[in-house]
Amino acid sequence: AQSVTQLGSHVSVSEGALVLLRCNYSSSVPPYLFWYVQYPNQGLQLLLKYTSAATLVKGINGFEAEFKKSETSFHLTKPSAHMSDAAEYFCAVRTYNQGGKLIFGQGTELSVKP
């Protein structure tokens, strides 16, 4: 069975600081991994995805994530946080059953201090 674990339900950074949101996955097969962002009372927007091509994946809004098989990790980073980055972030893994559903982590709320 596949699963994802996001370490830290809440992360706070200062504007201009590095953003690091952690995600570890469990999968017995090569995974497809995703990061989504959600602003209050809105749907989820895809930030980036790993699909077994390059291990370093670049996404929208300056975010990137690195797939590390040896560590079963897919952490999300951004070199310099903006106030507009404050939101909730979800890591997800695609399953091979139930219609290829995505299994989501619990989410990490990112706060950005001025």
Add this chain to the structure above:
Amino acid sequence: DGGITQSPKYLFRKEGQNVTLSCEQNLNHDAMYWYRQDPGQGLRLIYYSQIVNDFQKGDIAEGYSVSREKKESFPLTVTSAQKNPTAFYLCASSILTFKGTGELFFGEGSRLTVL
């Protein structure tokens, strides 16, 4: 512009009433999904459908029902049997997974509050 439209955005319901949430997509996607979101619990799958006139239960289907009469539409009914229906409901769609990478495209969500 292509996308997923959910309505209503906010809905209030009295206990014992059924309510139907609408989801329409014009992305020409075959697969559609309903997720429920509760604070601190991530998203949990309620139902999914990969083809018209066919749908499958997800992880928390009890107290919910769906239909898929058209490719574009996948309404969700929250019945009075759902013990704790207050939540944020998200509809999503995707191409069939064997045709691509399987990312989901989400609507803006519907917030249901039971009074």
